[in-house]
Amino acid sequence: MKFSVEQIAKILEGEVEGDGEVLIDNFAKIEEGKPGSISFLANIKYEPYIYTTESSAVIVSKEFIPKSAIKSSLIRVKDPYLSVSKLMAAYQQMLKVKKVGIHPKSIISDSAELGEEVFVDALAYIGDHSVIGSEVNIGAGAYIGLRVKIGAGTIIHPGAKVMDDCVIGENCVLHPGVVIGSEGFGFAPDENGVFQDIPQLGNVVLGDNVSIGANTTIDRATMGSTRIGKGVKLDNLVQIGHNVEIGENTVIASQTGVSGSTKIGRNCMIAGQVGFVGHIKIADGTKIGAKSGVAKSIEEPGAYSGHPLLPLKQYLRLMINLSKMK
Amino acid sequence: MKFSVEQIAKILEGEVEGDGEVLIDNFAKIEEGKPGSISFLANIKYEPYIYTTESSAVIVSKEFIPKSAIKSSLIRVKDPYLSVSKLMAAYQQMLKVKKVGIHPKSIISDSAELGEEVFVDALAYIGDHSVIGSEVNIGAGAYIGLRVKIGAGTIIHPGAKVMDDCVIGENCVLHPGVVIGSEGFGFAPDENGVFQDIPQLGNVVLGDNVSIGANTTIDRATMGSTRIGKGVKLDNLVQIGHNVEIGENTVIASQTGVSGSTKIGRNCMIAGQVGFVGHIKIADGTKIGAKSGVAKSIEEPGAYSGHPLLPLKQYLRLMINLSKMK
Amino acid sequence: MKFSVEQIAKILEGEVEGDGEVLIDNFAKIEEGKPGSISFLANIKYEPYIYTTESSAVIVSKEFIPKSAIKSSLIRVKDPYLSVSKLMAAYQQMLKVKKVGIHPKSIISDSAELGEEVFVDALAYIGDHSVIGSEVNIGAGAYIGLRVKIGAGTIIHPGAKVMDDCVIGENCVLHPGVVIGSEGFGFAPDENGVFQDIPQLGNVVLGDNVSIGANTTIDRATMGSTRIGKGVKLDNLVQIGHNVEIGENTVIASQTGVSGSTKIGRNCMIAGQVGFVGHIKIADGTKIGAKSGVAKSIEEPGAYSGHPLLPLKQYLRLMINLSKMK
Incomplete structure (x- = not known):
């Protein structure tokens, strides 16, 4: 999936400076950027990299004043860290394959109650009288004891x-x-x-x-x-x-x-x-x-x-x- | 299960001050007590709560001198912390359902030796030549390697x-x-x-x-x-x-x-x-x-x-x- | 298995001082040595024990000058800590039973690729599209997620x-x-x-x-x-x-x-x-x-x-x- 700098700026309610047509297909740290990457500059320590980065675009603050020429397109926003975080979250959401179902090699007590669209992976354990909310994701080897309550949408990672x-x-x-x-x-x-x-x-x-x-x-x-x-x-x-x-x-x-x-x-x-x-x-x-x-x-x-x-x-x-x- | 303050005082070899007939059915921190709760006062920082607590009874030191009126019944003992700990242990013992048996979804080496009344939960693993004493409790997903020895009555929690x-x-x-x-x-x-x-x-x-x-x-x-x-x-x-x-x-x-x-x-x-x-x-x-x-x-x-x-x-x-x- | 002090000295390219014929069958800390043990002296704090140890042999530095009589045979080497470490590694290698195979109670994705002579123990989990190198050892209850790569010879311990x-x-x-x-x-x-x-x-x-x-x-x-x-x-x-x-x-x-x-x-x-x-x-x-x-x-x-x-x-x-x- 590729997005133009212009499209990304719209999502972030930011302003484009430079070429808005360039296509972006990955995130990269500003010091490791390649053509096609989008990076961000939030911590002033990393400013020197903005003048040399190969990233096609960099998310910067509205207040940022460059000290010399920058090759990358800029997207100016209020809070670069928050913006990149929202962008990554949106990207992650797009990629996510929602897992639903109960792996046959999990151990689930007959007295446990499971909500809708729950995912329970192999080797996970759910004890007596536990109540698992809807869309909960329980990873491999996770352990849920007796009479536990887990609210909707919670992720319990492996182990x-x-x-x-x-x-x-x-x-x-x-x-x-x-x-x-x-x-x-x-x-x-x-x-x-x-x-x-x-x-x-x-x-x-x-x-x-x-x-x-x-x-x-x-x-x-x-x-x-x-x-x-x-x-x-x-x-x-x-x-x-x-x-x-x-x-x-x-x-x-x-x-x-x-x-x-x-x-x-x-x-x-x-x-x-x-x-x-x-x-x-x-x-x-x-x-x-x-x-x-x-x-x-x-x-x-x-x-x-x-x-x-x-x-x-x-x-x-x-x-x-x-x-x-x- | 309910016990009178008098009955509890007997167990603790303490002296009752106030109503010995009140019935107790749970433990509570002194600042969160309700009618029916028993609390304790060991750390002087918590003294202010004894004058306002709704707990029916409070375990206090023999030496404790109240600075104003207390609604709760008191049980005076030598060491309140040790006493409440004994009381809780007795209560826990009463509630305990002893688990015995080997879950069919556990992995136990043929060369392992298991004592009497052992409990092994699902997904637990016991390796070759290990020797497990009587009344040992091995939780879900616990791992016991090779040639391990575990003494009687030991609890190995999940994982x-x-x-x-x-x-x-x-x-x-x-x-x-x-x-x-x-x-x-x-x-x-x-x-x-x-x-x-x-x-x-x-x-x-x-x-x-x-x-x-x-x-x-x-x-x-x-x-x-x-x-x-x-x-x-x-x-x-x-x-x-x-x-x-x-x-x-x-x-x-x-x-x-x-x-x-x-x-x-x-x-x-x-x-x-x-x-x-x-x-x-x-x-x-x-x-x-x-x-x-x-x-x-x-x-x-x-x-x-x-x-x-x-x-x-x-x-x-x-x-x-x-x-x-x- | 027993080795003479002379044989061990040869492996370590060290020089024997004292009886080279004594037989060694275990390692022991210098303060816990018994006849048949080999110990080492690297940290000067432990020097007093060399005069009282019952170990049959002690690995010491070429520069070490005893302050009084020593009953044990000595093996003098350049770096006692490195030498004992090599000796223990050789011993461990001899004892090692190489485990190979896939335990039927492991969970391995159909899309995972496993190299040659891999060992996967019970209750281990290997997710989709992971690539496991040859001679990798994956312990009980270990979790390998999606698209993971593990190089040859790596050991992933239980859990x-x-x-x-x-x-x-x-x-x-x-x-x-x-x-x-x-x-x-x-x-x-x-x-x-x-x-x-x-x-x-x-x-x-x-x-x-x-x-x-x-x-x-x-x-x-x-x-x-x-x-x-x-x-x-x-x-x-x-x-x-x-x-x-x-x-x-x-x-x-x-x-x-x-x-x-x-x-x-x-x-x-x-x-x-x-x-x-x-x-x-x-x-x-x-x-x-x-x-x-x-x-x-x-x-x-x-x-x-x-x-x-x-x-x-x-x-x-x-x-x-x-x-x-x-």
Whole structure:
């Protein structure tokens, strides 16, 4: 399939600069573009490539002012990253072959209820009394335990596991190897200092449009629910402890860990390899830098970083001071 | 099932304060309690909720002195956390439906030996010459390699993997996605700087009552055994390198990594995201704070934290100093 | 099987000191040796054991000067660690039973192409149009998606997952639970601050002789390829973001994370729990210490450590300064 630069610009409500007739048939990074490719420029670090790229077209910001000649056609839009993302989504949608049906080599309990147009691949497992919404896609080797509920349109990738009694919203994506509802790390030392398991009787509840990265783990609540709000995005290898609550539209990058019973607000942005102690509260809209250690509640939204955690400006000064220390 | 507050107090050897006749039929966090719920108060942070909770009963410490009126019945015990944990365990035990039998869609080698009352779910795999103790529960999609030994009463959750020649004790729990006995990270650079694999000929040995968290990985020894002592509890996403030894009743929180050949003593408490270099020894009873970097052996038991690792008091002073640095 | 110390010395091109006739039938750590064992001494920390070990033979460096009497026979070589590794590899090779064949309980698409002498275990899955090279070994429960290419001699361990369109080189090893080609963490906030998924249309390409540790995750590129060079070794629980490139023969230890579009050069050595921000470049031959935070490109090869990242000497001074701060 080929599209003219003009056609693409229309989809993106952008303006063409240069040849609008050139045909595009693939996406490429700006530094790897070939004739026929469309690329984008969002991060200023990559600007030098726009003067040398062989891509036939580049999506750029309305504000972008070239420093020298550009061979490619330009499509000017408000937000190049969002535009290319919409374009890729539309392309992906076109290519998608919708899979429907139940593979005969899957294991599905007689008491499970499956909605319409569900796809269940080989070696997937659905346990007793689970309820699977319409158009759900369950990959090979995925495991759905007992009494699980999965909302319509959700994708469970190969090898992801949803343990007993958990509830997954609509249009969620669980990437490969995810574990939802493992038993949390709860042990009470007895009189002899030997640790006794604390039963974990609660579950995990994911809102709609949640995305959970590969091999990320979310523990079930001791009592009640571990709650992941609508629109939350967790990266790979993240750990969410029992009874944690994460507010809507918060994003958390890879290898961050949140200890038990901590509550993170809405619209927070948490970078990678951050650690949160248990039983604290983080205000809505908080931003936390990579590798930070969060040992106390944060009441004022803002940007913080470091270990000790400091307001961002103070943290940056500290980093400079430490770099200069003799 | 319903129990009176009086009946529950008897089980816990606690004293009732208030109405002992109220009936209880579920557990709830103190801040989410409803009539019919029993809650507990162990962490002082949650004290405000005891004055407003709708839970019918709350388990509290013998020493707890209320600051104002409480509607709920109280059950006073020595250690509320341990008591609620025992109560939940008893409740869980009552509810448990014991699963026994071999699912016809499991894959079990003819040369494997299975004890009495074993449960093997669909899509589980048990390799040649493995020996599975009585009352072992092997979940869907779990993988047991060749010549593995698993002690009586152990639970292998869905998708957990135990590689060839490893030995698992009695009453252990391997949570979903665990990998026991992967080949360690051993490479020796040859004359040309190209890394050659060092074969990992040893195994992993887990003592009794060990719990391994979701997606945690434990590498087999190069020679001999990687050893995890009796009663050890590892959280999710922990990494244990080849030839590591961990002493009895030590607990390690999420995302901590222990490099090859390091020996951690008994009764240690290691927080999350800690890193240990290889080939060091940690004294029995050591406590290490979150995100610490442990670069040397610790001979004196005590509490340490930070990177550089410091005695806890000194670490706390350093944190304050860094926070104040201009 | 037994070999004399003399025979072993010949294989290693080493010189015998002491009895060359003693028979060896197993490997043991120097501190756990028994008569019949061969051990090695590479790390000076273990020197005290050489004077007490019961191992019949110890492989040591040509330069090693004993401080007192040693009962064991010695085999003197240039590089003891490399020598023992070669010896173990030869031993492992001798023991290996080559598995060939397709287990009837595997799931293989009719359109997949399998090379000669392939082994596919039970419950493994190979999707449409995938091409599997000769002598590839695919373990139980491993998942190979659509249009995947796997080079000759590669081992895919149980439960490892290779998602659609990825390319794996020859003689690679993917350890249990590995995820190759998960969708990267790409989200663009729309006008309402709600995150929209950015489709990830690229793939992951692994060169030859790559080893990927247990439960490590490598995200597919947004466009183009995430590239892992020939001979790269990644440890367990490592996270590699979308569009990352890692040069040949670089090794990365456990729990390190590399954010999107970062390029790490050849022959780098990256320790554990390091974090790299996105869109930076690391020079060939760079060494980075454990727990470092890498926030900027590194143009000068050398040894660095810390967070802020500093040249190694400066970092070590800073550590001492911080330890002394009052």
